[in-house]
Amino acid sequence: MLIASADPLAFDPFTFITTMVVFVVVFVVLGVGVWPKILKGLNERDAKILHEIESAEAAREAAMAKQKEFELKLAAALEESDRMLREARASAVRVGDELRAKNESELAERARRASDEIENARRTAVAELEAHASSLAIAIAGRILEREISPTDQKRLVEQSLASMNASRT
Amino acid sequence: MSLFLANSSDPVSHIVDKPIAGLKFGDINIMLSMVTVIGTALVLVLLLMRAASGSKTGPASMGNRRYLPSSSFSGIIEVMVVYLRDEMLIPVMGARLTARYLSYLLSLFFFILLLNIVGLIPFVDVHYAVYQVTGAPFAGVTESNTAALFGGAATASISVTGALAMISFLVVQVQGFRELGIGGWLEHLCGGRELVRGSIFLWLVIPIIFVVELGGIFVKPAALAIRLFANMVAGHTLLLTLLGFGAMAAKAGLGTLSVSGITLVSGIGAILITFLEVFVALLQAFIFMFLTAVFISLMAHEEHAEGHEAHDDAASGHGDSHGHHAAAAHS
Incomplete structure (x- = not known):
C-alpha cells in the first residue's frame, strides 16, 4: 500500500523554467515596490529614534548643566545666607554688648547721681537738723534758765553742743 | 479513493x-x-505590498505615530526583515x-517560506472533497495527474527547488x-592566493583543490535544492x-472502534507533526536564504582568503550549523 508509485525526483524542465521566471519577476517587483518602502520606513524610524535619543541626551545634558548651575547658585546662596546670618548674629551681639554697656554706664551714672543727691539731701537734712536741734536746745535751755541767752552765749552753746555731738558720734 | x-x-x-x-x-x-x-507569487506580492504600505512613514498630521507600522x-514583516538583516546577514556578509x-535574499526567504506554508494547507484535498460533494468531473483524472487546480507542496518538487x-x-x-575578477x-x-603564490611544493595540491572546488561550485546549489526538497518531501x-492510517485500517477491514481509535491517534499525531512542519517551513526557508548569503560572502575579497572552511562545510551538506559558525567567525 505504501510503496510509492510515483518518482519524487522526476524533473520537469518547464516547471524549472516557470519557477525561475516567476521568482525573477517576484524579485524585481519586490525589489522595486516592497523592500525599498519597508527599508525606507525602517530607516526613517531608526533616524527618528536616533534623533529622539540624541535630543533626549542633549536635553539631559543641558538639564544636568542647569542643575549643576543651580546647585552652584544654591550653594553660593546658602553660603551668602550663612555669612549674612553670621554677620547679623555678630552685629546683634555687638549691638547688645553696646546697649548693655550703655545701660550699665547709664545705670552707674544714675546711681552715682542718686548717691550724690542722697548725700546732698543727707547733708542738708543734717544741717537742718543741727540748726533745728540747736534752736530747740537753746529754747529748752532758755526755759530752764528762764532768761534770755545772748547771741554770744548762744553761739558758744551751739559750738559746745556740736562738739559734744561730734564726740558722741565718733 | 481516500479523501485525505x-x-x-x-x-x-x-x-x-x-x-x-x-x-x-x-x-x-x-x-x-x-x-x-x-x-x-501573486499572493506574496500582494501581501508584501500591503505590508510595505503599512510600513511607510505616514503624513505629518499623524504626529509621532506616523513612524509606527499601521x-x-x-x-511582523518588519520584525522579520530587521532580524534577518541585522542579526543574520550583516554579521555574515558585512554591511x-x-x-x-x-532585496534578493529577502525575496528568496519569503518566497520559499510562503511556498512551504502553502504546501501545508491541504488545497488539493479540499479540491477533491469539493468535487466529491458537488459531483464535479473526474473524467480523465488518474493517479498520474490531478484534478486540483492549485495547491500541493511546490517545494517538494526538485524542479522548483x-x-x-x-x-x-x-x-x-x-x-x-564581480568581486574577484576572472583571475x-x-x-x-585553486585554493586561494596564499596557495597559488606560495611554495612550489604546495602547487602539488592545487589540482586536487581545483577539482574539489570546481565540484563545490555545483554541489553547493545542488545541496541547497536537495536539502529543501528532501525536507519538504519527508x-x-x-x-x-x-493521516492515511485511518483509511488503511478501514481498508484492512478493522472494526469501527479500531478504525476510530487509529484515526484519532494518528490525527493527533498529524496535528503535532503539522506544528513541527510549520517550524520546518520557516527553518528551511531560512537555511536556503542563509546558505546563499554564506556562499555570496565567500566570493567577496575580505572573506575570500579565509573562507574555505565554511565553504567546504556548507558544500558537504553540513552547512546548516557549521557554515553558520564559520562564516560568523569570519565576519
Whole structure:
C-alpha cells in the first residue's frame, strides 16, 4: 500500500523554467515596490529614534548643566545666607554688648547721681537738723534758765553742743 | 479513493508534482506546482505590498505615530526583515554585501517560506472533497495527474527547488566574477592566493583543490535544492502517512472502534507533526536564504582568503550549523 508509485525526483524542465521566471519577476517587483518602502520606513524610524535619543541626551545634558548651575547658585546662596546670618548674629551681639554697656554706664551714672543727691539731701537734712536741734536746745535751755541767752552765749552753746555731738558720734 | 490522500494510493504519490488533468499549454503539460508557484507569487506580492504600505512613514498630521507600522502584519514583516538583516546577514556578509543583496535574499526567504506554508494547507484535498460533494468531473483524472487546480507542496518538487538553487548559483558566481575578477575567481578555485603564490611544493595540491572546488561550485546549489526538497518531501510523507492510517485500517477491514481509535491517534499525531512542519517551513526557508548569503560572502575579497572552511562545510551538506559558525567567525 505504501510503496510509492510515483518518482519524487522526476524533473520537469518547464516547471524549472516557470519557477525561475516567476521568482525573477517576484524579485524585481519586490525589489522595486516592497523592500525599498519597508527599508525606507525602517530607516526613517531608526533616524527618528536616533534623533529622539540624541535630543533626549542633549536635553539631559543641558538639564544636568542647569542643575549643576543651580546647585552652584544654591550653594553660593546658602553660603551668602550663612555669612549674612553670621554677620547679623555678630552685629546683634555687638549691638547688645553696646546697649548693655550703655545701660550699665547709664545705670552707674544714675546711681552715682542718686548717691550724690542722697548725700546732698543727707547733708542738708543734717544741717537742718543741727540748726533745728540747736534752736530747740537753746529754747529748752532758755526755759530752764528762764532768761534770755545772748547771741554770744548762744553761739558758744551751739559750738559746745556740736562738739559734744561730734564726740558722741565718733 | 481516500479523501485525505486525494486520489493517491500512497503518500508519496500524493506529494509528487503532477500535471493538471485537461490543462495544457500547447504540448506542455501544466504542472500543479507551476500554478502553485505562480499563485503563491501573486499572493506574496500582494501581501508584501500591503505590508510595505503599512510600513511607510505616514503624513505629518499623524504626529509621532506616523513612524509606527499601521498594521500588525506590517510589524511582523518588519520584525522579520530587521532580524534577518541585522542579526543574520550583516554579521555574515558585512554591511556592504548585505545592502547589495538584501532585496534578493529577502525575496528568496519569503518566497520559499510562503511556498512551504502553502504546501501545508491541504488545497488539493479540499479540491477533491469539493468535487466529491458537488459531483464535479473526474473524467480523465488518474493517479498520474490531478484534478486540483492549485495547491500541493511546490517545494517538494526538485524542479522548483532546483530553479531557486540555480538562481542562487548564478547570483553567487556573478558575485564571484564581480568581486574577484576572472583571475581571482580562478585563484579561488585553486585554493586561494596564499596557495597559488606560495611554495612550489604546495602547487602539488592545487589540482586536487581545483577539482574539489570546481565540484563545490555545483554541489553547493545542488545541496541547497536537495536539502529543501528532501525536507519538504519527508515532512509531508510523514504527515500523510499518519493521516492515511485511518483509511488503511478501514481498508484492512478493522472494526469501527479500531478504525476510530487509529484515526484519532494518528490525527493527533498529524496535528503535532503539522506544528513541527510549520517550524520546518520557516527553518528551511531560512537555511536556503542563509546558505546563499554564506556562499555570496565567500566570493567577496575580505572573506575570500579565509573562507574555505565554511565553504567546504556548507558544500558537504553540513552547512546548516557549521557554515553558520564559520562564516560568523569570519565576519
